[in-house]
Amino acid sequence: MTSRPWWRTAVIYQVYVRSFADSDGDGVGDLEGVRSRLKYLADLGADAIWFTPWYPSPMADGGYDVADYRCIEPVFGTLEQAERLIAEAHELGLRTIVDVVPNHVSDRHPWFVEALATPPGSPERSRFWFRPGKGPDGEEMPTHWVSSFSGDTWTRTVNPDGTPGEWYLHLFTPQQPDLNWSNAQVRAEHEEILRFWFDRGVAGVRIDSAAMPVKDPALPEVPLHPGPGGHPFIDRDELHDIYRGWRAVADSYPDERILVGELWLEDTERFARYLRNDEMHTAFNFDFMSRPWEAKELRASIEATLAAHAPVGAPATWVLGNHDVTRVVTRYGRADSSFAFATKRFGTPSDRGLGTRRARAAALLVAALPGCLYLYQGDELGLPEVEDIPLEKLQDPMHFRSEGVDPGRDGCRVPLPWSVANASAGFSPDDARQAPWLPQPADWAELSVAVQQGDPKSTLSLYCAALQLRKTEPALTTDQFEWFPSTEGVLAFRRGGSFACVVNLGTESVPLLPGEVLLASGPLTDGSLPPDTAAWLRL
Numbered sequence: 084m085t086s087r088p089w090w091r092t093a094v095i096y097q098v099y100v101r102s103f104a105d106s107d108g109d110g111v112g113d114l115e116g117v118r119s120r121l122k123y124l125a126d127l128g129a130d131a132i133w134f135t136p137w138y139p140s141p142m143a144d145g146g147y148d149v150a151d152y153r154c155i156e157p158v159f160g161t162l163e164q165a166e167r168l169i170a171e172a173h174e175l176g177l178r179t180i181v182d183v184v185p186n187h188v189s190d191r192h193p194w195f196v197e198a199l200a201t202p203p204g205s206p207e208r209s210r211f212w213f214r215p216g217k218g219p220d221g222e223e224m225p226t227h228w229v230s231s232f233s234g235d236t237w238t239r240t241v242n243p244d245g246t247p248g249e250w251y252l253h254l255f256t257p258q259q260p261d262l263n264w265s266n267a268q269v270r271a272e273h274e275e276i277l278r279f280w281f282d283r284g285v286a287g288v289r290i291d292s293a294a295m296p297v298k299d300p301a302l303p304e305v306p307l308h309p310g311p312g313g314h315p316f317i318d319r320d321e322l323h324d325i326y327r328g329w330r331a332v333a334d335s336y337p338d339e340r341i342l343v344g345e346l347w348l349e350d351t352e353r354f355a356r357y358l359r360n361d362e363m364h365t366a367f368n369f370d371f372m373s374r375p376w377e378a379k380e381l382r383a384s385i386e387a388t389l390a391a392h393a394p395v396g397a398p399a400t401w402v403l404g405n406h407d408v409t410r411v412v413t414r415y416g417r418a419d420s421s422f423a424f425a426t427k428r429f430g431t432p433s434d435r436g437l438g439t440r441r442a443r444a445a446a447l448l449v450a451a452l453p454g455c456l457y458l459y460q461g462d463e464l465g466l467p468e469v470e471d472i473p474l475e476k477l478q479d480p481m482h483f484r485s486e487g488v489d490p491g492r493d494g495c496r497v498p499l500p501w502s503v504a505n506a507s508a509g510f511s512p513d514d515a516r517q518a519p520w521l522p523q524p525a526d527w528a529e530l531s532v533a534v535q536q537g538d539p540k541s542t543l544s545l546y547c548a549a550l551q552l553r554k555t556e557p558a559l560t561t562d563q564f565e566w567f568p569s570t571e572g573v574l575a576f577r578r579g580g581s582f583a584c585v586v587n588l589g590t591e592s593v594p595l596l597p598g599e600v601l602l603a604s605g606p607l608t609d610g611s612l613p614p615d616t617a618a619w620l621r622l
């Protein structure tokens with residue numbers, strides 16, 4: 084039997100470096116902190132680690148404003164430390180995935196600094212989207228495109244003599260100028276960046292905002308109902324050629340290097356195009372992540388996902404959270420448990436007990452589905468969203484650009500609790516000079532790794548058991564998947580052989596399928612499955 088490529092069934096753990104572990108006591112996570120916890124990730128059952136951007140950055144957007152793609156942010160460490168981290172992770176069986184941000188750079192990136200220092204029409208400016216304004220004095224911005232972070236997408240420059248100059252495009256913050264992907268240097272540079280990291284042994288790249296880098300050069304306004312490929316800056320057909328170039332770079336390495344796309348697209352057929360066998364290997368499944376905790380909804384998403392991936396032969400991915408979205412425990416404890424950026428508000432009530440039960444059941448659901456599993460740091464601990472960070476401590480531009488309406492994404496980025504050892508719940512060393520960069524809630528230490536490791540009923544123990552079984556159950560490494568007939572509110576499926584997963588999303592207990600219970604997300608009562616509980620069975 085030939086073995087299946089690792090990335091088709093991998094468990095990929097997302098490390099948000101700033102908040103994972105602080106080794107030097109400055110209150111900010113760093114590479115040595117990650118290195119000291121590699122064994123934890125290996126024991127948990129991860130196959131790979133995806134690092135959010137670790138490059139030098141002014142941190143206008145948590146590192147997604149990159150000033151130098153070939154170096155490490157000094158607060159996080161050095162390039163030598165990254166190389167050691169990659170090598171030591173590899174020795175423990177953990178592959179490394181780095182985050183590459185092609186849509187924009189930091190306004191401190193040398194290219195943008197050079198662009199600002201040269202006049203309109205310069206080759207330096209042609210790597211970006213500089214345009215004169217509209218109106219008699221050029222005081223109107225070139226388009227009215229709205230930023231993903233709300234607000235405008237153009238900022239006006241100032242000429243050396245102090246007069247107003249051209250405008251430049253930024254789909255995110257003004258500190259993240261968009262690159263012009265019709266410029267050959269932009270393309271060549273990114274292929275070199277991929278090689279730079281592949282040469283250092285990384286196994287893959289996560290492609291940030293992967294549907295956005297290409298723009299319609301005519302810069303039209305966004306139509307009311309853009310047809311397929313008709314949006315001026317999302318999902319343009321020209322993108323495929325770029326990713327084919329990237330795939331060729333990845334495929335030029337003898338062992339498998341992978342491309343993982345961050346693609347927020349509703350059209351599943353357009354989404355799957357990026358996963359053709361000469362483009363990306365996989366992409367995040369945000370449809371599933373955004374749906375409410377309802378059997379009908381999740382079943383529809385699972386079916387649509389599997390149907391969309393089948394024709395291109397790519398594995399599906401399953402994601403419950405990441406550094407951009409409200410923590411799953413908090414989401415699933417709300418009356419409306421769906422996720423949308425546009426509707427995030429302060430003070431939305433959530434029942435933590437209910438959310439925790441559901442998040443645990445969801446863990447067994449996603450770990451039993453065919454494809455790869457993404458696990459965001461802290462979700463294995465059942466951490467809730469931190470919703471009471473003092474306003475003056477918030478850092479996320481999404482919050483500020485919404486004029487304070489959107490709480491932003493800091494609440495899922497609070498530094499991890501490792502132990503009860505000290506005031507930072509073990510995130511920083513005992514003699515730390517600084518408090519964690521975002522304040523931790525008072526009960527954080529109770530949720531810590533050390534506490535949960537000692538409790539067989541903890542969410543961490545559940546994840547460990549599930550990820551171990553995922554490796555040892557042969558059926559879970561196949562593509563086989565078949566629904567069982569089930570009552571309303573229940574999801575029940577077989578994964579080839581005799582392995583089954585049953586999840587009760589209804590309000591009443593339901594009888595379990597006959598068989599041996601391998602693992603359950605909560606207590607089972609008299610052979611039946613209570614609401615918001617999942618079980619894995621051998622039939």
Ligand code: NOJ
Pocket residue numbers: 144145147184255291292345406407
């Ligand atoms: C998606 C990233 O996940 C998010 O954190 C970032 O703000 C935007 N892309 C812009 O780079």
